[in-house]
Amino acid sequence: MDVRYLELLCELAERGSITGVARATHRTPSAVSQHLRSAERAFGVPLVEPAGRGVRLTDAGRVLADAGRDVAQSVARAQARWDDYRGQPAGRVTVAALPSAAAFLLPGVFRDLDGIPIQLRLTDLDIAEAQYAAQVVDHDIVIGHSLQPAVAGAAAVHTIELVREPLDIAMARGHRLASQPAVTAEDLADEEWIGVPTGYPFDTVRLAVETAVGRALRIAQRIRDNRLVEALVAGGDRVAVLPRFTTPIGEVVLRPLAGIATGRHVFAMLRPDRAERRAVQRVLDALLRVGASFANR
Known part of the structure; x- marks a missing residue:
């Protein structure tokens, strides 16, 4: 079983279109379509079917996409064990954040990470509340907000409340x-x-x-x-x-x-596989500490 096919189907499940997969994986749509046909030949069943002007996963495709998520989480756990062996979390962590929340959280996070070999890359996103959870496809941690104690559209996403801001x-x-x-x-x-x-x-x-x-x-x-x-x-x-x-x-x-x-609830949102990475966990710990420092203001 070629893990690359599982990864491709997982990407299609999360992004919803061949064009979206092509953009995210830096390939052409025709190359993605060709890779999907190769996957169908390898598994011997149709994995996608027409849906309007695009395609959608068949039942078989969804089973394999779910398996792709499991593989990604297992790989992330292996990376986490390797980071433990090496003694310190390291690497790049991408954060997409609501600007008004990033303004009081991120300065303290950068101070907390000083001297640790983690490269934090920040993107500011001012979008509607229900759109934040979907951003975990492209970022390790997404910081959004809600006036409710739950995040809209985040059923398959890890969510952690950082602070409640009046x-x-x-x-x-x-x-x-x-x-x-x-x-x-x-x-x-x-x-x-x-x-x-x-x-x-x-x-x-x-x-x-x-x-x-x-x-x-x-x-x-x-x-x-x-x-x-x-x-x-x-x-x-x-x-x-x-x-x-x-x-x-x-x-x-x-x-x-x-x-x-x-009050608004400020949340961190993560994909389950990315939440396994030690560097991501270290950044999340810093966010929680900074959020706690604002809790009673």
Whole structure:
């Protein structure tokens, strides 16, 4: 049984298309298709079938793709034992992270890893909550967030909560509500908001306020970048939802929202095989330590 065929089928199961496999493995789509035909000849059964304009795995293909995952995890365990024998985790670890979480977690992680031969390679990803789990196909560790204590779409992914970060209501220092120690949904009902795109976790806070007051809020803009949100809030009378750990207190002030749970859960997500690597485990340990240092702020 050629392990390369199992790896190919596993890639197709995770990426969903020949084009996706070709891009990830630095091959042409025709080369991937040819390799799939060779796999079918080797196993003697159809492994893919037409599906719209693409292909999908047959039942036999799915069995072998699952076997490919098992092989990848066994290889990772062997690498972990070899790392133990050599005495120290080493190598490259790729991390894809939500920027607003990376901003308070990653500086401490780099300090924690100082002097250890692990090369950390960071990619910043600002995407919808439900899309983070899928990024484990291309990265060793993915850092995402959710307002729920579970990650959307992560059934086949290892998930570890790093920290729960409060989400506060941001306003200009001179705003009429800034003198209050906290604000309520009723305080905010008539305010104009700087929101985030639909599907992003912070939008859940807006929806909770709408539910509490029984009417829609006025959303002036929907913006992804927290720094831009801060600038717009500081320069006017609008309010927004911003994370407590990374929002600089200056022209913008933060006030907790009374009566509504507004914390976001920040998670690390990993493929089971990559979670076996000692270097990946060492980076995860550093993330957990840094996250714990923010837990009670």
